[in-house]
Amino acid sequence: MAATYPEGATALITGGAGGIGAACATVLAGAGVRVVTADVAAGADVRLDVTDPDDVERVRAEIGPVDILVNSAGVVGPSALLVDVDLEQWRRTFRINVDGTFLLCRAFAPGMVAGGWGRIVNLASIAAKGGNPIQSAYSASKAAVIALTKSLGRELATTGVLANAVAPAAVASPMNADTDPAILARSQSLTPMGRMGMPEEIAELVAWLSSNAVSFSTGAVYDASGGRADY
Template sequence: MVTYPSGATALVTGGASGIGAACARRLSAAGVRVVTADIADGADERIDVTDPVAVERLRERLGRVDILVNSAGVVGPSAPLVDTELSDWHRTFRINVDGTFLACRAFVPAMIGAGWGRVVNLASIAAKDGNPKQSAYSASKAAVIALTKSLGKEIATTGVLANVVAPAAVESPMNAGTDPAILARSQSLTPMARMGRPDEIAELVAWLSSDALSFSTGAVYDASGGRASY
């Protein structure tokens, strides 16, 4: 049975749209107080997750949160590696990796102090497969997986669990500007022959954020329609 601590609060970065918004809705429906943080309109907290000062001020405003879902991210450039601009590479890593790192660094200590917490970071199947013409995205999401594995091991005895979800292509605003050929390739590699839906990913995130999870940390959970093979 999926339950959450009484009065639990969740912070969802990238919570204004896509997977983040679906996670926020799912946790809220379960009785969790949810705070969304995003650079886009519609978020409870308008912040840039790559700004360490902004993230620290958010921590000061919110205090301890019980659940941290790091969903803020960008696809980045859709180009061969040799044609990728360094500035685009850096921007992709700042949002996908630095944003995840800064939020974990800010909010995990209070979870440890309380003896309970759940961290769920969003990566991608591209982190395992390495999508052609998405070297920055693939590499940055691989870094999110490695970060989560390290964090999960570091805090394994504290009551705080950190895991990562690796979806295949999902129908979300983040993919609106993705090269259609890249999305078509992803779908062709997916045995279910379709893209995922944000609400499907949110169900997995909700379970990973709950009391139902007790003996898993630093693990990667695929949501790939059968595409993942390891």
């Protein structure tokens, strides 16, 4: 089935000002979807701090129900041995990567259920499966995103709303601008394709998962790892 979308469909994309989020916005808008990007960075349609429940509720009230939710907002967090990670750095990574995903799903899933159709795509990471050394906070938080997605997918399985996750390997995006080069080099060395992913490649997978082409898959994790994923 070709990737089609309900007439007049609206997508909300967090982290939409750059990287994977911006690429998702471009692909979905090109398919005729009305796209609203949300970010703390300049350039998004609406400013949104995904860690703030009141801010999430404000945006929900402003834009109303959406048909597609892409949770792309995220941070890499500290690059340090676990024993050297500051507790506040650990908590900040979880607030953005996990709490943000939870708050957006909690806010927008009910409207999708009421409408009888919806697609939720959460950005996880291949690090959630293998665990990146010197990135314990990031790896653990993205593993939590996968578990959240699996639970939500099962909760919504009979409602017409699907929730799936995408787990990329390292992607050439602004989120990795401050990542330790040694960590990126390790990721690339473990990738059989021998390169980093591009935001546009991840966006194509997200757009497919956001469409009518997917109808019997929920609570699943789709790798975009250049062959790196072992399971």
